[in-house]
Amino acid sequence: MPLFDVYPLYNVTPVSGKDILVYDDEGTEYLDLYGGHAVISIGHAHPNYVDAITNQVNTLGFYSNAIQNPLQKQLADKLEALSGCKDYELFLCNSGAEANENALKLASFKTGKKRVVAFSKGFHGRTSAAVAATDNKNIIAPINAQQAVTILPLNDVEGVKAELEKGDVCAVIVEFIQGIGGLDQGTVEFFEQVDKLCKANNTMFIADEIQCGYGRSGKFFAFQHYNVTPDIISMAKGMGNGFPIGGILIHPDIEAKYGMLGTTFGGNHLACAAGLAVLNTIEEENLIENTNIISEYFVEKAKTIPQIKNIKGRGLMLGLEFDFEVGDLRKKLIxxxxxxxxxxxxxxxxxxxPPLTIKKEHVDQFFETLKKVLEEIQETV
Known part of the structure; x- marks a missing residue:
């Protein structure tokens, strides 16, 4: 049976990994500066992670949310301690799209309204409401397009104000660092004014931290670089180091009711074991501190390369912008x-x-290689 052909694939077959390195089926070693879309947060096959999942699956891999699962409470308590999001409540699911879907649903329940405000170049997932709030018409099917969504330019405070004052907006959803859109960020004034406008207009402010959360920005959540208090925070990619897990943090002003949200697999025993291993490792190995140290080093190195016209992002969510399309450059690198x-x-x-475990030697390797490849490309022009 053929696979449904929806992914353009590189002709590389990874079969194993160790920290920031992966190895293909021919034994070739690769430096992983992408982490599978920012998913690998603590490195491939981290011993803490492997041990936690192995021990858990040897005990109990799964049971439904109809029973007590103390691992969920342990994960929630650890997440509160490390993130600093005191008094928020946790709902667990399986992916970033599910996290945003539940965030939007919860906002609609809370406010009794249904329209969403999102922003250009934003990406929030591929499920019903999440994809409707995504600024990419190519992935929005007619069944998704029936959702009530208004997409505004990033930093358009007056536009947000005008839309919220119409009285029918349940949520404003925003990435504090855009991922697939190209690492654009709102201004301090924009984020802080939007937060105030939401609170003044009975609208939930949703921080999409799917990619920029879990230490990647240099703080636990990217919104923490600003003076804002999101009503709902969505999480996923770095949360399980590759094990499917997602979740939302919910402000205590939003009251839970039985049946309001639900999931079969979300928060299962294996997922919680993976999630706890990630949080414990972030804490024990000071990976947020390492993120800031390596980010500063990376940026200084990038500034020495004249072909790089702009450096975007924060922490270890970075973008190098050139004056040419980088498709061929990526192919040469891989x-x-x-x-x-x-x-x-x-x-x-x-x-x-990259994984948050990256070291300066890896940054040096990358930039030495990048310089060489850029010279080769220039010679062929």
């Missing part, structure tokens, strides 16, 4: 130099999303 990097909707942007 096939000739064995380095994984990422692309974006901005075709001139190279995305860097």
């Amino acid at each position: 096939y000739d130099e064995h380095i994984f990097t990422g692309g974006a909707a901005n075709k001139k942007l190279l995305r860097i999303l």
